[in-house]
Amino acid sequence: MSLFGAMNAAISGLSSQSKSLANISNNLANSQTVGYKRIDTNFMDLVTQSSRTANAAGSVVARPDYTNTIQGTITQSDNTLALAISGQGFFSVASQNGTVNGQPTFDDRQFYTRAGDFSLNSDGYMVNSQGYFLQGWPIDATTGEPNRTQLNPIRVSQQVFNPVATSSVELTANLPAGSDSTVTTQVQIYDSLGTAHTATLSFTPVTGSSEWDMSISLPDETTATTRTVRVQFGNAATPATTSGLLGSFASAVGVTPSTSTVTGDPATLTFTTDFGEGAQSITLNLGEIGQSTGLTQYSGTEFSVSNISQNGVPPGSYSGLSIGDNGDVTINYDNGQSRVISRIPVVTFSNPDALQRLDGQAFMRTPESGEARVTQIGSDGAGKLVVGSVEASNVDIATEFSKLIVAQRAYTANTKVVTASDEMLQDTINMSR
Template sequence: MSVFGAMTTAISGLNAQARALGHISDNLANSQSTGFKRIDTNFVSLVTQSSQTLHAPGAVLARPDYTNSIQGTIEQSENPLSLAIGGQGFFSVALARGSSNGLPSFDERQFYTRAGDFRMNRDGYLVNGADYYLQGWPVDQNGTVDRTMLTPVRVSQQVFNPIATSNIEISANLPAIDPPATPGDARSFSTQVEVYDQLGKRHALTLTFAQTPGSAGPPPVPGPANSWQMSITPPPATGPLDIPITFGPNGTIASFDGTAGAINTPVQLAFDMDFGLGNQSINLDLGRFGVSQGITQQAGSDFSLRTLHQNGVPPGAYSGLAIRENGDIAVNYDNGESRVIARVPLVAFSDPDKLQRLDGQAFMRTIESGEARVTDAATNGVGKLVVGAQEGSNVDIGSEFTKLIVAQRAYTANTRVVTTADEMLQDTINMKR
């Protein structure tokens, strides 16, 4: 009985070492697979009978010991769409199962991966090297993130529609110079701002600030140059404008168009322009009453333009895609604008080593792994995104070769036990001769 037990135990040892060898070969074969997690071997003994006076030979099992929570080396990539996770967490991905109307249809199950070697395919989807589709939270035109659903990220907004100019902000300083005695001596300063109509066509508006002449008496004793006239060219649809602006002793706007406003209230002018498409309403923001903001009149000998901004945008064509560290995926356009279309979240599990393995370095949730927690990167215990990088395999080739040698020796030792047990059984059979 003991000889047979020793033989069966040795055979279980052979099976266990063969499984360990399979784990090692799988690790070595995937040592260069992006995001691959190695499989270690956990040997577990099985006891047939054991007491203070007797121990019968049992067996051994080789169970896989997964290392899904152990990170591989993060390396920089030439692909700007590659993503790596520094710390815990997984990407949520989808798997295509067919097509409908020329676009892929997806498996309803949820898949997860650490393989972030994403690229854009011909349909505008972001897919990794194993053809899993990156999923993200959709973002609407107002920049609001919809965290109630995950969908495959697709770049379909190839054109940025024009935006008509509706607001102009100007910040400049008019020189505090003596007022002219006659209109012929008055100085004026102009600046040009480019605005866009509803079709995205560019137009130039000229803002002119002209001194208001002072009183001329013999001998002329000019006072502070605190009164100017502002005009717009071409004139608005309602007709030419000639708006008086008066500055106070501290060089800030005291009155505008004959009205003295309360301190820190906005100084604005609303007017309509007709560029051949109907009236277009524009608001001109010149700063605030009594505050050194916007248009001022302080020391200097010439006009000084600080900032000039308008909110119109010409039409734009797709020029590239960028992923930000918070997971935002932004489409860049050749008009200098960008639009966020999705945000990539990370998914965490209570026990990621209990996830079910699938082809292509992918995983599925199991009861033992716990529920999937979808959250923003770098929050709630998940790692951070590393853009333009990818995570390599966590396999150490030197360590695998060491385990390979140990497995080989252990396998050989178990074959010796089988051989010895066979010889002992043969001797037992020969006893009756």
């Protein structure tokens, strides 16, 4: 009977509008939740009978319509470790499922999120407010490149940066052609314990020539040693040479005493010192003699050093963490050094709206979503990383209130149909009296 059909259709309408109201309520409740993706409602008609001459009332079904691909507003955060993705993609995160020897263990399943309000926990892991651990590609200490075959929770060690003994010193300077006195410059050299020692380089002009005697002294050496080498600045007829290697200088790489010329290769002089920690070999790179990349001799009386540097560093303590736009997670130390420990990738899907939703703004892959593609930030359709910001919920409160009004009125209208159908059925029953 069509009256029963009308009533059943209205009851399905009540049920569907109730589901719509639940989705709206959930959206409004999470309007301030970081990384939340709203759930819209799609209504689908179910047909009982339909032809050119007859149509029977069917019903309506409410289906959730996920908006995982719709970007929320990116807002700046005071948290320097906060991250947001501008564009498509998700962060790969891990879920803790226990502890062993005081350290967390993780679920074997892979999880994904847009909630990037990360901070360091007490164990040094980057964790968001929902308790998910950010994952990244570990950096190979030898090559400095990320290992893209692994995804591990990012853990920041606050241990001391080990000292590095000086093994190379580079010098670029101009010796004044008009000077008749010794000029000097100094450089800090570090031993294997990270202790700084001052090395003094002195240049004394050789009277009546275009040559200079260069010596290096290290007062902190266990055995005082005099090291001197003569540097000759040539001309078009007589190329520049290093000659008269004296003291304990080893022969320059590619340069033999007094005979060979310095052409395109830099003049490098190697010597050994000892600060009480054992023999330490140091290479002094003088660049190309007579060229702007090395030692030059131009007119004037001023000695100018454009570069003097060395590759040793003292020990350093942890001073902070920084994240680059390319996803590199870098530990910074108070000795001026830094170390990249991980690179954050972005994970994309063919159909992200089909991901399985979980607590805490997390998702899991489903057959309908397609395989997870772990890619470099900003490549192959993946979004860009915005550091120091978070993605807000994509819920618009004004829109949700509009949908709320529509759902309320539709629900009321369906109740009227139920009431009218009931009265009409009652009238039909009364016909037999």
